[in-house]
Amino acid sequence: GGSSVLAVLGLWLVAGHFGTNGSGILASASDGFSIDVHAQWPNGVARLPRRTLNMNHVGRVLRGDVDAWPVAAKVFLVQGANPAVTAVDQVGMLAGLANEEIFSIVHDQVMTDTAKFADVVLPATTHFEVHDLVGSYGSYTAQVIAPVIERVGQSRTNSEFATGLAIRLGFDAAEFNSEPQFIADRIVAQRGESVQLRAIGSTVQFKDTWPTFADKRARLFVAESELPLPKFREPDEKYPLTLISPATSHTINSMFADTDPPRVAVLMNPQDAERRKLTDAQRVVVRNDKASLEIDLVIDETLRPGVCFIPKGLWLRATKSGLTSNAFAPDELNDLASGACFNDARVEVTMA
Known part of the structure; x- marks a missing residue:
């Protein structure tokens, strides 16, 4: 969740990785395209208030x-x-x-x-x-x-x-x-409006640019920050496994899963499987208080202990129950930008 993102963004500072080309961190360049293709709001027309729904x-x-x-x-x-x-x-x-x-x-x-x-x-x-x-x-x-x-x-x-x-x-x-x-x-009308703010290669953090604090020092956290400190939460004893649902090379979100879906299975570390007396290719049940799903098990030593994985984007037809990994994800909002908690799902896996 948000705490994980904040922790990763702070690694370069903790490690002292700054002052040279390629150092520091750039969270996103997605708004770097400066051309505006939006129509202008009509003159003399009041903007009505709009509600926002997460x-x-x-x-x-x-x-x-x-x-x-x-x-x-x-x-x-x-x-x-x-x-x-x-x-x-x-x-x-x-x-x-x-x-x-x-x-x-x-x-x-x-x-x-x-x-x-x-x-x-x-x-x-x-x-x-x-x-x-x-x-x-x-x-x-x-x-x-x-x-x-x-x-x-x-x-x-x-x-x-x-x-x-x-x-x-x-x-x-x-x-x-x-x-x-x-x-x-x-x-085309805006092509001449682009601005080069700095010469190429002259934007090295702590060499050409500095934090906005008076002493130019970096801060991992300040009390008035809009973002909270990263926090660690103890695992849920009832549902000790963290279910993640990352993307695969088969789909973009759920696109193409109707024609070439990834393998329909839950992947698990060998230690977690042995502790539950589960074997590779066995039918298992993934469950929590929200849902229950019967699915094949694949034992994969590349997964960390305590983590299991069902591919992102599967369609309802992929499973007998008509549910996928999202059935286990809560609709609570995370602690960073009120985003989704897809990888905060807690589950248990047992024999089918």
Whole structure:
């Protein structure tokens, strides 16, 4: 969770790794792309206040849990996501998706597990079918995507979907122009606005740049920090194993798990398996207070003792019970940026 991230970010300082090229730490370069492709807010139009909902609590709202949202949800729109298998508290999310009081729409490329709950499914394009411009996610260039096949059926891009919806809601089509050339023109107009802040190779921490404290010294923690100190929590005696669900080379989140999923199994260290009298390829039950899942066991000595692993992104069809690793993840919020606790799931594994 957040404590682990904070501890890792502090390693370079504890080790004294600074003052040379490549030293220090850069948390993220994802906002390095300076081009703005957003439309300007219309002059003379007041911005209405917007409520914010943490995405890890969407299931609570769909179920109608007390105090989850000020009003009952009536419409649920999913675009390019598959929360039935990617959301925390999977059992709770599936219950919310099954709520017949909510009108659900899914805009996607394939019939996902989430789409099966929808009242309406609208076809989305793949990147093979469209002209597009893509901003960076850690680099500093805009990339042009050109179609290589014709549109399939009545599929639309995300932008075209938003434009069509805006027009039907009574907005001016010009305010929601999603034509690739219109967006490209906005990017071209800003090409001369880039700024080089420093010469290449002249941004070495503790040589060219310094902490903002008066004495220019680094601090692992200050009382007024927005982030807490890393904390260690003792393992849960009832559920002593930590279940992690990292990505594999087979999927991107849940994409492609419908055609080429990773092996459906729980991986465990030999010491943990021996302690539980479990053998390789045996059917086992992974369980906690939230869910129970019968699955194959793979003994893997590369895993740390006390840790087990079910691949990320499996679809519901992958298991007999129709659940995956996310069924064990709580919908509590972590101590850093109120993020998900996917790898904070505590479980026990026994013979099936």
